[in-house]
Amino acid sequence: GNSVTQMEGPVTLSEEAFLTINCTYTATGYPSLFWYVQYPGEGLQLLLKATKADDKGSNKGFEATYRKETTSFHLEKGSVQVSDSAVYFCALISIQGAQKLVFGQGTRLTINP
Amino acid sequence: GAVVSQHPSWVICKSGTSVKIECRSLDFQATTMFWYRQFPKQSLMLMATSNEGSKATYEQGVEKDKFLINHASLTLSTLTVTSAHPEDSSFYICSARAGGEAETQYFGPGTRLLVL
Numbered sequence: 613g614n615s616v617t618q619m620e621g622p623v624t625l626s627e628e629a630f631l632t633i634n635c636t637y638t639a640t641g642y643p644s645l646f647w648y649v650q651y652p653g654e655g656l657q658l659l660l661k662a663t664k665a666d667d668k669g670s671n672k673g674f675e676a677t678y679r680k681e682t683t684s685f686h687l688e689k690g691s692v693q694v695s696d697s698a699v700y701f702c703a704l705i706s707i708q709g710a711q712k713l714v715f716g717q718g719t720r721l722t723i724n725p
Numbered sequence: 726g727a728v729v730s731q732h733p734s735w736v737i738c739k740s741g742t743s744v745k746i747e748c749r750s751l752d753f754q755a756t757t758m759f760w761y762r763q764f765p766k767q768s769l770m771l772m773a774t775s776n777e778g779s780k781a782t783y784e785q786g787v788e789k790d791k792f793l794i795n796h797a798s799l800t801l802s803t804l805t806v807t808s809a810h811p812e813d814s815s816f817y818i819c820s821a822r823a824g825g826e827a828e829t830q831y832f833g834p835g836t837r838l839l840v841l
Binding site: 648650653657713717 | 729766767769831832835
């Protein structure tokens with residue numbers, strides 16, 4: 613079945629540091645890939661997405677590239693801010709069968725000033 | 726953006742009692758609502774999908790008589806955990822979709838349930 617594996621957290625960085633959160637997936641066919649973010653006390657929000665190989669999703673300074681050869685969708689940001697502190701979820705939807713979101717376990721990110 | 730609320734945000738109950746969790750779409754009509762469950766350090770697991778006015782579709786392994794879902798209106802879905810036991814303690818998250826692409830779901834902030 614489809615699955616998503618994320619880098620285990622928690623991750624703690626200093627402000628302006630470079631961020632990478634790893635995400636790899638297993639799926640049949642060519643899924644669409646997503647990163648969701650959950651800020652404290654709020655619901656998950658779609659951060660960025662990519663729907664085909666080599667696509668790069670980007671938003672709010674975050675980027676992730678759909679790598680079919682390594683089945684990965686790592687999240688990166690060049691210079692993090694305290695306001696980026698949140699839980700980040702990698703997810704996929706397979707275009708085959710029922711279109712359900714499959715999530716990774718989430719990575720808690722804390723940015724210290 | 727679209728807002729989804731959940732109530733209560735946390736609840737503690739005794740074993741054997743039933744607990745109802747509400748999920749509301751505040752500024753849009755949700756044709757489909759989803760209920761997820763999340764255990765500590767684990768991913769969100771889809772429990773069921775409900776469409777307004779029809780019976781919910783449960784995922785494999787989810788007891789429909791244990792987790793009652795009602796989607797009576799386009800802005801409200803409820804999840805009732807019947808005869809709750811300590812193993813039902815978890816974080817329950819709902820999401821709502823107005824239509825369009827499958828990934829366009831708006832998530833509620835979650836409800837933490839602790840069964841003593």
